[in-house]
Amino acid sequence: MAKLILVRHGQSLWNAENKFTGWVDVPLGAQGRAEATIAADKLETYRVRVCFTSLLFRAIETAIIILTEGDDLCDGRIPIIKHDVDDEDWHGWDKYKGDPEQELPVYLSSRLDERYYGELQGLNKAETAVEFGTEQVQLWRRSYAVAPPGGESLEATVKRTVPFFRDRILKHLMDGDNVLIAAHGNSLRAIIMHLEKLTEAAIVNVEIGTGIPIIYDLNANGQVTDKVILH
């Protein structure tokens, strides 16, 4: 049995302005950093062995705050960021092979990035709803199959996120290692849809709060046996 902890990044400076963000790399503000600290407190009694996050700074920042605010979550290990670069000439500038007993690897991957919001990126969500209608904007934001103009549908996000979860993350859980994933509203909705076997109709209603840990127990077959949300 292993625990999978999902955390959406804390409030970013564009979340605070109610702007579509997607792949725009907007950092956390003071409130977002505080939310990550509160998440670390809530996770005081938990331990993780490996962390995955996206290439976007708000998720990396959240992961690092959670892993470093308290001493216990890493169980005495030092988090070390593993840049996941698809360049065969890249040999790792840190020249460090790693010591599994001493470190807690933090793997970064674009597969966990927020959904690409295309032409909506940078627009205010309320103003966009006035221009295109609330229903249309809700379809762009929460439906499974409808993509925002020039952007990714949740379906497209599932196609990059879920294979990464299956190929790279699940094996740690099946080995019994607890895993932290710090990512984004829609890349986490994609993973949650897969974990909970939600239908296209059910995923429409799934909202994920910033900095709120969601914890799943998984058995040795990778099936979810329990879920707790640390509000």
Ligand SMILES: O=C(O)[C@@H](CO)OP(=O)(O)O
């Ligand atoms: O703007 C975004 O990138 C996301 C998350 O903040 O927005 P939404 O909640 O509309 O999917």
